[in-house]
Amino acid sequence: MTPSALKGVKIVEFCTTVSGAYCGKLMADLGAEVIKIEPPATGDEARRKPPFLKDDPDPDKSGLFMYINTSKFGISLDPSNPRGKQIFERLVDHADILIEDHPPGEMEKMGLGYDALKQINPGLIMLAITPFGQTGPYKDYKAYQLNISHMSGQGYLLPLVSPHLERPPVQIGGNSGNFDAGLTASLAVMAALFWRGTSGKGQYIGMSKMEALIAMQRVESVTFPNSGVSMSRKGESLRMSGNGIFPCKDGYVSIVTPEEHQWQNFMKLIGDPPWSKAPWCQNRFERGNHADKINAYILEWMKDKPKEEIFRTGQALSVPVAQVNTAEDVVSSPHFNARGFFVEVEHPVMGKLDKFPSSPYRFSKTPWAISRPAPRLGEHNKQIFCETLGYTTDDLEALKDAGII
Amino acid sequence: MENNGPLKGIRVVEFTSAWAGPYATCLLGFLGAEVIKVESQQRPDHSRIISFTTGKAFQTLNESEVFNNLNLNKRSVCLNLKKPEAVEIAKRLIKISDVVMENMRPGVVPRLGLGYDAAKAVKPDIIYISSSACGQTGPDREYIGYAPTFAALAGLPHVTGYPDWPPSNFLGSIDLRSACTSAFAILAALYHHQQTGEGQYIDLASQEAIATYAGDIFLDYVMNQRVPMRQGNQNDVMAPHNCYRCQGEDKWISIAVTTQTEWESLCNTMGKSDLIDDPRFVDMNHRKINEQALDDIIADWAINLEAYEAMALLQNADVAATPSLSSEGLFTDPHLKEREIFRQVNHPVIGKNWVIAPPWRLSETPATVKTYGPLLGEHTNDIFRDYLGMTPEEIGKLKEDQVIY
Numbered sequence: 106m107t108p109s110a111l112k113g114v115k116i117v118e119f120c121t122t123v124s125g126a127y128c129g130k131l132m133a134d135l136g137a138e139v140i141k142i143e144p145p146a147t148g149d150e151a152r153r154k155p156p157f158l159k160d161d162p163d164p165d166k167s168g169l170f171m172y173i174n175t176s177k178f179g180i181s182l183d184p185s186n187p188r189g190k191q192i193f194e195r196l197v198d199h200a201d202i203l204i205e206d207h208p209p210g211e212m213e214k215m216g217l218g219y220d221a222l223k224q225i226n227p228g229l230i231m232l233a234i235t236p237f238g239q240t241g242p243y244k245d246y247k248a249y250q251l252n253i254s255h256m257s258g259q260g261y262l263l264p265l266v267s268p269h270l271e272r273p274p275v276q277i278g279g280n281s282g283n284f285d286a287g288l289t290a291s292l293a294v295m296a297a298l299f300w301r302g303t304s305g306k307g308q309y310i311g312m313s314k315m316e317a318l319i320a321m322q323r324v325e326s327v328t329f330p331n332s333g334v335s336m337s338r339k340g341e342s343l344r345m346s347g348n349g350i351f352p353c354k355d356g357y358v359s360i361v362t363p364e365e366h367q368w369q370n371f372m373k374l375i376g377d378p379p380w381s382k383a384p385w386c387q388n389r390f391e392r393g394n395h396a397d398k399i400n401a402y403i404l405e406w407m408k409d410k411p412k413e414e415i416f417r418t419g420q421a422l423s424v425p426v427a428q429v430n431t432a433e434d435v436v437s438s439p440h441f442n443a444r445g446f447f448v449e450v451e452h453p454v455m456g457k458l459d460k461f462p463s464s465p466y467r468f469s470k471t472p473w474a475i476s477r478p479a480p481r482l483g484e485h486n487k488q489i490f491c492e493t494l495g496y497t498t499d500d501l502e503a504l505k506d507a508g509i510i
Numbered sequence: 511m512e513n514n515g516p517l518k519g520i521r522v523v524e525f526t527s528a529w530a531g532p533y534a535t536c537l538l539g540f541l542g543a544e545v546i547k548v549e550s551q552q553r554p555d556h557s558r559i560i561s562f563t564t565g566k567a568f569q570t571l572n573e574s575e576v577f578n579n580l581n582l583n584k585r586s587v588c589l590n591l592k593k594p595e596a597v598e599i600a601k602r603l604i605k606i607s608d609v610v611m612e613n614m615r616p617g618v619v620p621r622l623g624l625g626y627d628a629a630k631a632v633k634p635d636i637i638y639i640s641s642s643a644c645g646q647t648g649p650d651r652e653y654i655g656y657a658p659t660f661a662a663l664a665g666l667p668h669v670t671g672y673p674d675w676p677p678s679n680f681l682g683s684i685d686l687r688s689a690c691t692s693a694f695a696i697l698a699a700l701y702h703h704q705q706t707g708e709g710q711y712i713d714l715a716s717q718e719a720i721a722t723y724a725g726d727i728f729l730d731y732v733m734n735q736r737v738p739m740r741q742g743n744q745n746d747v748m749a750p751h752n753c754y755r756c757q758g759e760d761k762w763i764s765i766a767v768t769t770q771t772e773w774e775s776l777c778n779t780m781g782k783s784d785l786i787d788d789p790r791f792v793d794m795n796h797r798k799i800n801e802q803a804l805d806d807i808i809a810d811w812a813i814n815l816e817a818y819e820a821m822a823l824l825q826n827a828d829v830a831a832t833p834s835l836s837s838e839g840l841f842t843d844p845h846l847k848e849r850e851i852f853r854q855v856n857h858p859v860i861g862k863n864w865v866i867a868p869p870w871r872l873s874e875t876p877a878t879v880k881t882y883g884p885l886l887g888e889h890t891n892d893i894f895r896d897y898l899g900m901t902p903e904e905i906g907k908l909k910e911d912q913v914i915y
Contacts, residue, residue, distance in 0.1 A: 110699060111698060111702075112705075113705075131694060155746045155747065156734060158733045168729035169729075172729055242844055242848060243825075246821075246825045246830075246832075247825065247829070247830040249748075249751075249766040249768070249830050251743060251764050251830075252766055252831065253832070254764075255753060255764040255834035256832035256833065256834075257840075258835045258836065258837065258840050259683070260743075260764070261834045261835055261836050261839075263670060264671035264672060264679075264740075265679040265681070267675075270760050273743060274762060274834045275678070275743050276670075276743055278666060278669030278671075278724075278727065279726060280723075281666065281723050281724075284722070284723050285687065289869055289870075290870075292541070292693055292697060295694065295697035295701065296515075296872075297516055299517060299697065299700055299704060302705070303704070306874060307874075308873045308875065309872075309873040310871065313869070316849070316867075319851060319869070320868070321683050321687060321690070322683045322686070323579055324529075324561070324682050325564070325837060327841075328564055329836070329838040329841050330837075330864040331864050332575075334837070341565055348562075350658075352676060359658045359659050361657075361659060367654075420650070423654055425654045425656050425659050427663045429662045429677050430663050431665065431737045432724070432728050432737050435663075435728055439649055440650040440651075441718070443648040446718055446721065458729070459732070460732045461729070461732070462721065462722060462725035462728050462729070465688075465714055465716075465718035465722055466695040466714050468695070468698075469710045469711040469712070470702070470708055471710065
């Protein structure tokens with residue numbers, strides 16, 4: 106059997122929707138045993154989020170749920186009920202890590218706060234992911250991804266470049282904000298796990314999603330206190346010219362030329378036009394002052410060329426240029442496919458997904474792998490409750506009837 | 511400041527430049543790892559020279575606040591890796607380190623004699639990560655890439671922005687997502703090393719790191735042959751889900767509603783309880799269909815309020831609402847102030863400089879900002895003396911020979 110990096114690490118994930126689940130997935134796909142707890146009957150929120158296979162909103166056909174819950178075991182459990190709480194405590198007793206994302210105070214209210222759980226399992230690492238952290242005036246405020254994206258300053262700078270400031274700032278497409286939070290959280294958990302290996306001790310980690318997103322934009326975030334400048338989505342810095350996203354025949358291309366020789370190569374690509382020899386075109390600052398003129402020339406050159414041709418011929422001349430890929434482009438990209446970025450996954454309800462997105466890291470010794478598809482609701486109840494915790498099948502029936510699992 | 515970080519005792523030596531490499535090891539430094547940065551006068555970290563994201567160029571190599579913010583807690587040594595002697599010294603640094611990170615173009619580091627095989631020869635259990643735009647394998651591996659281009663290839667810009675406007679560009683924050691992903695991979699390898707004593711090689715592709723942010727978007731294409739488009743702030747199912755203009759210049763409030771309770775609270779807070787029974791908005795499905803009319807109503811209400819006033823009103827009614835903040839907005843926000851997200855370091859050249867704090871609160875092993883980003887070669891003498899046992903004469907000779915340069 107191929108070794109996996111996080112073999113033997115036991116994680117209980119008690120989270121809803123995306124951020125916490127993504128954190129759990131990152132570790133599950135590297136070999137950790139992640140038990141995902143979902144509310145009985147309704148299941149996790151993400152099961153009701155698109156995209157759905159053939160647009161059928163079946164809770165077992167959400168592509169989002171499938172994407173962020175691979176390699177996990179799934180159980181249903183309501184720990185707010187005394188019997189459910191007892192089971193939850195036994196799961197935590199067996200675990201190295203608990204990930205939860207409930208509003209501050211809610212775990213304590215159930216008697217499942219860190220201080221209580223530490224008594225059961227002193228080595229426990231507990232991670233709490235909340236919108237604004239465990240302290241501060243907004244700690245109890247509610248926020249979805251949209252709100253976090255805007256509050257963190259990420260939205261304010263998008264889209265780059267915006268036609269004018271009359272139009273609203275926007276969030277990054279898809280679930281990016283939630284993934285930022287989940288990925289950032291995973292770093293602290295992994296570091297705490299490492300420290301436990303040397304010290305034997307567990308600990309509590311609080312993470313604010315907003316702060317995870319601010320850290321991801323740490324350079325743009327400090328321009329005001331350091332220089333009195335608040336950047337906007339007008340893209341002032343991009344006007345260092347020849348940089349940006351430009352429309353072409355069948356889509357868009359992205360160009361950036363941080364080095365002067367790259368700009369020269371770019372000029373070579375477009376045939377060394379006479380205007381490129383003008384004095385105002387000889388350094389980035391001068392070009393910035395003539396950005397509108399330069400951009401108009403570039404647009405004129407590009408308008409009848411396909412994006413892939415610009416991408417390939419540009420790269421052949423060492424110009425940092427790329428086509429702006431759509432989902433279809435990425436899924437059919439020769440490079441992505443040659444690197445094995447897409448893998449085949451078989452799901453009992455969804456069937457075979459032949460191009461499932463995998464991971465960005467290739468480990469020489471401990472490869473990333475999907476050990477099982479995302480669980481159906483309560484799929485591993487019997488395995489976890491009976492085989493791991495030692496409940497009988499009769500107990501299981503009784504718990505089911507009581508709505509606890 | 512004392513180091514109580516979870517990675518205390520781990521040493522990282524890095525040959526990285528710009529953002530995606532340096533910030534990965536900066537994250538490890540927040541968590542207590544000791545990070546030694548290898549640069550030279552000839553090849554200083556690129557963020558010492560220019561910041562594309564903020565549109566700034568720096569006159570000298572030690573005054574970049576961008577470099578400072580991305581290289582906190584590190585130490586810098588100068589080695590001119592074009593000289594064989596410098597390569598030998600770099601290997602001696604690798605020999606006493608746990609982790610090596612590099613982010614040069616694929617092929618460059620092995621040509622310098624510092625590739626994984628060379629590193630493994632001096633330190634058999636080394637963890638070695640190569641971060642590059644496209645990865646070490648695949649047909650496009652030598653393509654040149656920066657944040658705007660690898661983001662474009664990864665599919666995120668195509669789904670970010672207004673539907674009637676070109677895709678949004680992305681700048682440095684995209685590099686930091688790649689950096690977080692690298693840090694996660696290193697942490698997983700460190701855990702594996704702790705358990706087994708085994709090191710390994712990691713090939714990280716930044717364009718794949720960003721593509722994992724669009725995994726669910728690709729699945730829509732894989733499952734339904736649909737190519738997801740830009741949709742501003744809108745969401746496939748939720749409405750209202752947008753940013754609305756408030757009083758003042760470029761001030762906005764983001765509002766997102768999922769449940770019926772939230773919807774009714776929103777109507778009541780706006781003083782428009784008649785909307786609750788309006789047939790256009792009876793449930794989420796109808797609200798989504800009539801989203802434009804709904805957005806117009808909310809926009810009319812929000813425009814008369816300050817963004818913070820709107821947030822307080824709505825949050826008190828348990829509706830998710832936050833302003834869209836600029837750098838100034840973040841810096842002056844009371845919640846962030848109380849949580850001390852902005853930290854000041856005393857930099858010997860630029861003076862007091864604001865940076866962003868690590869985004870986690872670990873109860874036992876706090877992540878910390880200890881020192882400013884190092885001056886170029888600031889620690890050459892100390893490290894070569896203390897770790898490699900060099901005498902001042904030897905160091906002097908190496909400087910004379912431009913090995914240390």
